Amino acid sequence: MLTKTIYLIRHGETEFNRRGVVQGSGIDSDLNEIGFLQAKAFFDAYQHIEFDKIYTSKLRRTVQSVQEFINLGIPYEQFEGLNEISWGEKEGKVPNYLEDENYLEIIANWGNGKTDIPAAPGGETPEQVAARQKIAFEKIIERSDEKMILVAMHGRAIRILLTHLLDLPLSEMDSFSHSNLCLYRLSYDYQTQKFSLDIANDTAHLSELLVK
Template sequence: MQQKTIYLIRHGETDFNRRGVVQGSGVDSDLNDMGRAQAQAFFQAYQHVPFEKIYVSGLKRTYQTAEPFINLGIPYEKLTGLNEISWGIMEGRAPGNTDDEYYRSLTDAWSSGNTARTTEGGESPEQVVVRQREAMDVILSHPDENPILIAMHGRAIRILLCWLTGRPLSDMDQFEHSNLCLYLLQYNYETKTFTVELANDTAHLLSLALV
């Protein structure tokens, strides 16, 4: 019974994360000092894992998060299907009352089941699923690559985990995430099913709280 072990992480912190500014797929920001420290802490905790391949989105904050592993010579591939959802007009905007209301009405609509609703100038969760399926088809077409590391984005991870585990997209907010959290997944090639073994795990970041 062949399985693939997937270490799925969210990228480390950026200054936009710290300020509460929406990045989406249109803002290609760098990790800040904390984000780089988080990436190093994850590397220290998981450098013993013999990753066969690393997959990152087309945005540099995911590459920078996985960079300590890439520097070991582990092959990596960028898949834009793993990009964060496009938030359209919301991207790069500082939080404010109007923006907060827009965001809240949007996420409320998604939670109510209207996952076809897009942000203005952006994507809907259902549109994100289409490109994620293409990316996951690429990833799963290489059963010899085991285990693997995937670096992605918060909202995109929520969407991904819903359809991977057979849950409706309206449940996406059930999957919590923080910067450089880990979800450990197992994919069974025989049953074509995913199981979640670790969720939003940040034990590897405890050392940063002591600094």
Template sequence: MAQKIIYLIRHGETDYNRRGIVQGSGVDSDLNDMGRAQAMAFFQAYQHVPFNKIYISGLKRTYQTVEPFIELGLPFEKLIGLNEISWGTMEGKAPGNLDNEYYRTLIEAWESGHTDQATDKGESPQQVADRQKVSIDTILSHPEEELILVAMHGRAMRILLCWITNQPLAKMDQFEHSNLCLYKLSYDYESAQFTIELANDTAHLLSLALMQ
């Protein structure tokens, strides 16, 4: 029975993450020192895993997160469909009181089922899911890649995990995530079903607690 195992990770920390500034797909930031330490800690914990390929988004923070694996010679591919949601006019801004109210209203609308509502000059969760489906179809079209590593982004991960488990996008906030967390997924080609085997795992980061 053909099966694909997917190690799905969120990128390591950036200074924007630390300062609570929205990046989205429009801010192409680098990992900070903590983010690079997280990337190395993940590498040290999982360098023994025989990945066939790595998939990343078009943003450099995902490349930098898996760079130690790429330096081993593992093939990788950028899929812009894995990019973070576009937060439009909010990207690069430190949230103030009015901005916080904007986000709260938007998230409440999404939780109420209005997942076709886009951010101001940005994307809706449904638009993100639609472009993700093209990328996931690309990934699944290679059954010979039985074990892969995928690096992407927080809100985009929530959207992805929701639709691949056949849940409405309104439920996406149930999927917790933190920088360099791991979701381990399996995909069964016969049933065309995804299973989440490990969720928001950060055991590989325990050694970094003193750096916080």
């Protein structure tokens, strides 16, 4: 039976993550020192996996998170469709109390099925993100010769992606937790054309960093 195994990770920590600054797709930040240590820890734990291909978003923080795998000579490709959701006018800002309240209202609306509401003025809706992700993932799945792949993405984008890969309502995206450099592992069965979730939000590879 032909299957594809997908190692799906969120990028490592950036200074924007550490400071609570909204990033989104419009902020092309670098990993900070902790983020690079997280990337190294993930590489050390999974360098034995024979990945056929690496996919990342167009943003530097995802490429930096898998750079050591790329350095091994594993082919990789960037898709803008894998970028983080655009937070519009909120990007680059530290939320104040009112903005936090607004954020919680947006999340509540999304959870109530109002996924056509943008993240912020000038930003994307979850439905728009899902639409561009589906185009990118259709290309990835078509490549049946790539049986083991590594995909580096972003927090909100991963939540959105998992809903449509697992045939769940988009409103359930927040049922998926994520941490910087966490791992989700999925399998795709070409016969049934279905995804299954094997590992969720796994950070065991970061245990030594957490102890330190």
